[in-house]
Amino acid sequence: MAANYLPYEPHQMLLLPAALQEWLPEGHLAHFVNDAVDGLDLSAFHARYQKDGPRNQPFHPVMMVKVLIYGYATGVFSSRKIARKLHEDVAFRVLAASNFPAHRTVRDFRAIHLTELSELFVQVVRLAREMGLVKLGTIAVDGTKVKANASRHKAMSYGHMLKAEAELKAQIDALLNKALAADEAEKNEPELDIPAEIARRQDRLDAIAAARARLEERQREAGLARGRSGDDEQKPRGPDGKPKGGRYKKPFGVPEDKAQDNFTDPESRIMKRAGGGFDPAYNGQT
Structure with missing residues (x-):
């Protein structure tokens, strides 16, 4: 009830x-x-x-x-x-x-x-x-x-x-x-704490939905790379495709609660700084 x-x-x-x-x-x-x-x-x-x-x-x-x-x-x-x-x-x-x-x-x-x-x-x-x-x-x-x-x-x-x-x-x-x-x-601080592009409520809701979709897509890609599929029912499988013991923490495609997405730069990722702490950044490799 x-x-x-x-x-x-x-x-x-x-x-x-x-x-x-x-x-x-x-x-x-x-x-x-x-x-x-x-x-x-x-x-x-x-x-x-x-x-x-x-x-x-x-x-x-x-x-x-x-x-x-x-x-x-x-x-x-x-x-x-x-x-x-x-x-x-x-x-x-x-x-x-x-x-x-x-x-x-x-x-x-x-x-x-x-x-x-x-x-x-x-x-x-x-x-x-x-x-x-x-x-x-x-x-x-x-x-x-x-x-x-x-x-x-x-x-x-x-x-x-x-x-x-x-x-x-x-x-x-x-x-x-x-x-x-x-x-x-x-005097040199920005006018708004919230970026102008998501200041209006509907734009903000759309931006949040888009960010959630990006997180879920990344999680699906990571799951596929680990051998998961959309119908695995959270049961891990071995290299032969047979179910193993235990269960995955989350259903396929569902991100961890602490997963983050950046509204301003969606392609960036949260990375550890050399001096400590974390920032949205890129891992530049050549």
Whole structure:
């Protein structure tokens, strides 16, 4: 009797629009970032876009600020990774309200508004401190966490407050510099992890089916070279054609589970490198 599973329909269309905020549990850091940024003055960000016409519509600055602050608060610094998170991470998707700026757009927005972002980030961390949050996410710069509560003590002198604010500003500036460095290190990386020719689902399914067929054909050729045939019922045979004891591990033409095929270069084979490890390669012989 088949197991009675809960429904799983990954391609099922939603019948009713879902409220984005309900995708995350109450108390999630993204909710705090969302509400905190909504309550701050972002006029300096809006001022840069007042002369843009209707044909040049930028992404909303409030959305971009929320995504950047949440990214840095959770240790995601590079624009490329933030852009990827907008597709893969529920919290990022909620904050962006299903907007998907490219990594260059994220990078350029930060570069244009670097000063404003630094000041705004300080305000968000101040709010977190006033609300008694222990820390704002897991913000780490060179191993030092940027904590929302600058002191363990409930009381703080004015002089200590000024010092704590200066330290906080310096840490956030270092964090933004770390984000710039991350973008610089990744500027020459390819745009996609998946080759463009198999990015679309149907093309990907066709490519996987073709790769499976190549593996099976190679296995059939290897089996024929060892004296196997399509009707041997997994029973090994000797040179005289008579069955021997034991059984083959797999039916004729079925590859081992660990057999691999390269989508980009199907004729290559996985070979051991001289220095250790394995790579798709050719065995050049003369």
